Every structure is written in C-alpha cells, then in structure tokens.
Amino acid sequence: MRDEAAAPRTQAQRTAATRAKVLDATITSLVELGYAKTTTQEVNRRAEVSRGALLHHFPTRESLVVAAVGHLVDRRMSEILGRPRTGDEDISVIFEVFDGPLFDAALELWVAARTDEHLRQAMVPLEQKVSDALITGSAELFGPRYSPAQIALSIELARGLAVSRILRSPDDDRALVDELLTVWKAMVADA
Template sequence: MTDDTAAPAPRTQAQRTAATQAKVLDATVDALVELGYSGTTTQEVNRRAGVSRGALLHHFPTRESLVVAAVSHLVDRRLAELLSRPRTGDEDLDILVEAFSGPLFDAALELWVAARTDRGLREAMIPLEQKVSDALAAGSAELFGARYNAAQIELTVELARGLAVSRILRTPESDRAFVGRLLPVWKEILQSHV
C-alpha cells in the first residue's frame, strides 16, 4: 500500500524569503492603515509580522524602504485584482474611482501626507508614484482600449484621487451619492471631447 499522506517537499530558500517578505509587507500595510505613518515603526511591524528584527532589516534596511515596498506590494495586488475580474466590455471610469479605495489608498495617503515634510520619504516615494502611474496607464489601456486617450485617463486618475481624499470627510452613503452625481458629468465631458 502507498501512503498518500507524505510530507510536502521542504520549501526552498526563495520560497521562505518570499513568505517572510509577504508577512512583513502585509503587516506594514495593516499598521499604516490602523496607526498611520507615525505609528508604523519597525518595532510595530516586527511585532505584527512575528519576524526577528534581523530578518526585517535584512529585507528592508530603512523605514522608508519598508513602507514604500509595502505600498508597492499592495499596488501589484490591487492591479491584478482589478484586471482579473470577468470583463463585460462595458468597463468604464468607475473602476478607476474604485481603485482609489480600501487599504491601498489609505496606506498611500498616509505616505503622501508624511512625504510632505519628510524629505527621505518623499525621495523614496518618487519611483513608487511612477510605478503607480505606469500601472494605472497599463491597466486602463487593457480595460478601455482606445476609448480614452492618455490625457483623459491621467486627468481621471487625478479626479479619482481627489474624490478619494474628500471621501474621508463623508459617510459611505453620502460618498456614493456624491460620486454618483459627479461621475456621470465627468463621463459626459469626456465623451464630448472624443
């Protein structure tokens, strides 16, 4: 008789490294969302991720590299999530507005605000912002094809970001109503300039 309950093959070093990094990055995003940038210390991330200080510092030698990598990790996940949805062919700008919601936006907002006065963080975020812009452009091209040009997409992203910032001061119900009034007007403006 054959034993089908054989132990799984041991993980490779690359798999262990990837698992450790994912735990650290997820813990960092959670801390950013719950505690803000000022409360997201390396000690707090160590505690949440359950990794040693040495492991954390090996992968992310500075706080800036840690928080930027965490948001970058979340950007990749969020883009994959949005692009993996079943397509109807009727996808529209609503999806860009939706992209600026949830933990990704909350974590990124914490970094944007902190970067205003933290020069090191600001410099670390410049490549991240380029990555976000590139990801939004590529995702939009895949979703919309030639329906909108690059400038229309870029301006829509800025509008979506602004709506997301102002969402902080609205209830979810009033936000849905607010966006529900503004987005159709924006789509109409874009369609009139095609």
C-alpha cells in the same frame, strides 16, 4: 511517492513568505495606526518575524513602507486586470483604485512625505510605478476608447475625491461619487 503539499519549502519560498508577511503587516499598520506609529518595531511585532529578517529585507522604515505600498499596488492592479471582462468596463474602474487600503496607506505616505525629505525621495519611484500601472492598466482595459488626457484627468479626479472622502460620511460619499462619476462619464463620452 511524496505528497507535494508535505514537501519542504525552498529558501526562495520561505523568503517570499517572510517578505509577504512583513509587507502585509506594514499595510495593516499604516491603515490602522498611520505613518507616525508604523515603526519597524510595530511591523516586526505584527508580522511575527525576527528583527534580523525584517532588517535584512528592509533596512529602513522608508524602504519598508514604500515597498509595502508597492506590493499593494501590484496586488490591486492584478485584481482589477484579472477580473473577467465584460467589454462594458468604463472610466469608473479608475475610481475603484482609489478606494480601500491601498489608497489609505498611500495617503499616509503622501502626507508624511510633505515634510520628510527621505520619505519623499523614496516615494518618487513608487509614484511613478503607480502612474505607470494606472496608465498601462487603463490602456489594457479600455483600449482606444479614452484618450491619455481623459485617463490622466480621471486619475486626478478620482484621487481628489478619495482625499476629500475623509471628511464625508460613507453614504454622502457614495452619493457624491455616483453623481460626479455620472457627470464625468457624460463629459468624457461627449469629448
């Protein structure tokens, strides 16, 4: 009897593995080097795939970076929604979404999209996907506890705090976020 682990991978499995390597390499490059230095050549080098394989999946840099952030959004939402539920989840979960490599990579693209029309056009569907995922995920986590307006305002507050984090030390950031989150939770609870 053949060992399942030793069975050759299917074409679909090889394609998915190549795609994942490329997307992970893109995120790492965006976070470490920024958008300007995240070229298809740099991603190709990091992913250790053939140039043809990279271009087959992602014919343009815009399609590559947008797909990478979309991939990370899916992964991050799965992590958050896949956690064991305690029933005590509150609005602070939204603030977690805007922390770490997902936010750093997305921020790189937002800033670049301000002056790059091709990237901006590619980002619009991604931003809709992010918004939809946040709203759907929040509804799943919180049920009717928060109104759509409270969730939307929480998302905007979390995003703004994450942007301004760039200019604060980690300790100052944690203290500020903790303080503002406490105030925000009280305001939402009183609404």
